[in-house]
Amino acid sequence: MGRQLRHSGASVMPLTANSAHGFAAAHALVAYDSGSVYSFIPKNGCSTMRYSLALANGCISGPEQWSWIHANNHTFQASLRELVTAPFSFVILRCPHRRLASCFLDKILSRTQEFWALHRLTRDKLDPDKLSFRDFVMAISDTSMLRANIHWRPQIDFLVYEEYDAYYALEGFAQAIPEIENRAKISVHDARGLTNHATSQTWKQSPDAPRDICADMPLHELAALRREGRIPRSTDLYDAVLIEHVARLYAEDIVLYDQKFGNGDRLFPAFTQPGRTL
Template sequence: MTGLLRYARSEDVILSQNKAHRFAAHYALVHYRSGAVYSFIPKNACSTLRYSMAVANNCIESPEDWTWIHKNNETFAATLPELVCAPFSFVVLRCPHARLASVFLDKIVDKTPELWQIYRLTRDGFDPDALTFRDFVTLLDKGDLLKENVHWRPQEDFLVYEYYSHVFALERFREAAPILQDEIGFTVQDARSLTGHGTDRVEMIHEGRFADTPISELAQMKRGGRLPSHAQLYDTALAGQVAALYAGDLTLYAAHLDAQLLSFPHLLPT
């Protein structure tokens, strides 16, 4: 059986009114054939796993239908009995430094609605073309925007259970497929070619520092098929700032996975 509900006792209210639990339960999806629960976290292979879940639950058939998942995030959300009785549960965690860099290079550089959400929340307080990764981190930190969007919201908020049957590292995600197939008959179907979210289509730059490069320049680089690697967006100060912002996620990752897979393992909270 699965573990204790992580946030059920965090508020002395009716469970249906417990905001932390309701949020996490909203992102807990059921694989109906096995009853297993998957907690999906944006930017952690979630498109691949949501697509795989939709296929497994007989709602879509082929890659031509893949955009269905974007309108159906709530379709497979677990009920309380499904959460409590699930025979198996799993989640994918990611280095928080790499996750935040991925959000920036994907959502912010491409000027998707996530950028314009920040723009509105700051009352048009910056030049979108001139925004840098350092500026972005500062907005999340000083502007109290850390929980305003699920793509950069701390991963710990998405965990509906205290303990999971299996916690996978995105950094070693290929290890998940055979385990999920053997344990619950769940087939992982790679959706990166459908979503275009992966960095496998661009040349990654592993030299230099890009923390202060405006997104107008980064967008031009991206159109040319090149992007800085996630680590190259950081200098010492910025890495420390993000480590403080996501201290809970760093601790969570190290508690379940190999801390040496983190971008900056020396910044783990002590």
Template structure:
């Protein structure tokens, strides 16, 4: 039932892959449900919703509580093994990488500075382009070095979930979770500001070689390159290679036609 528990003969408490997945699992108490959360896949909204459902906070006005409580609802091994309902939200890998760059790097959040440290501070974050970022992920250990671009398949606690939702059709998750486990999903986008829904999306040219600082200026003007506009043919092929397992997972569990580049 568990995805990585038998991958190592060591004590399960020392099984790094399994414990990592346990750390990114949340229990919904009233329904004995387990949610595996993956960064950049709508997880702020779901973490907020679980926090409210479990009686620890009352609404979005207390939303910053979630950032210090990612493991507050971590299940025990028994909880995880006996869960009555298990769900996860997947995202098109092309869109997830684009979202990371437009969010974490353009805003120069902590993850961007950690990325710079991994590259021995040899990169200027203002000058960094999406092309440079994606190409750097081909150099070990960069692809797995940060949870926001770590492959989604490595977060899956279970071999099978009851529901695999696509972030691209988040409305289906909202209605299904209400119907199946009576979970009210509370939108956290106004709290995080991570999305691009409030911007005029630019598709007039390729922005793969546009510096993060220049994109930040565009965003101050209410404009933002679309996810598709960040790619060229070379980057598409590179992401297909680097994230082949995630693309296969999304194709199998969601809908291949919802990939940015099917």
């Protein structure tokens, strides 16, 4: 039996004109030896997985060629037949609060092209020095802005199937690797040392320091901390208002995460979405 695509039946238009399916399908990649399909979601370990696929599919030979993946996000995009007949499908999800914090500390603090794209979309209203995490969250809170960039776009939008054979949490990714390698028939190679995208460093603070100490810290101060080798923890970017606001922005992502893994590994497990289902 073929797999059920998530968006195909929602429109009577030709599938090629179904934008929701087209977006999700563009992020569904094939491991050629096994025919397995992996849906990649930015900030969810996708550099490691895309690097591993590039090695497995014979397009690069080693770490000296790792940057090839940045120009080839969609090179291994699955065809319709490959989507429907895949023997194994999987996706890696992440706590939405952690994912957004990672996006900010990577893309916005580093002022990558994603920051300048957001700057243009807000008609240059964002001050590159004074912007804080709170400012960033408020800027992307508009419906169109929330989906303006794949690094903060809701995870639910990347799902091409109604159900995957396996859902893995990035919070437990190390434990998931053996199963991924066995079922997808690929070797997983950690790319964090190559990309420098990891935001696992923490800064030192006293145990009684307020948790929201960095919510309004401007980029120039955060950049100064980073130059000292320190960056905030994800939890340090949030106060109570931001916790709830982000949870509402990414309500469907939280429901999905909790349905698949429970809420124990989420950054703020006490905040749930009662009564919501997908």
